[in-house]
Amino acid sequence: MHKQSLALKFSFVFIVLSLAVSLISACWQLLVQKQTSSRLLVLEIGAGLLLVILPALLSK
Structure with a gap:
């Protein structure tokens, strides 16, 4: 059980x-390199990060 928890x-x-890291890279493309096509990518990665972290936050 302990190994599964660690994994x-x-x-x-x-x-x-x-x-x-992906979010930082997409923000870099959007803000520094002025690639406006990265706006949706930033939103998608941000939403994915929120969806991954949200259950852990709600369980506490």
């Missing part, structure tokens, strides 16, 4: 970090 925590952290 779940590791996968949660990995997913959140990968979404955060």
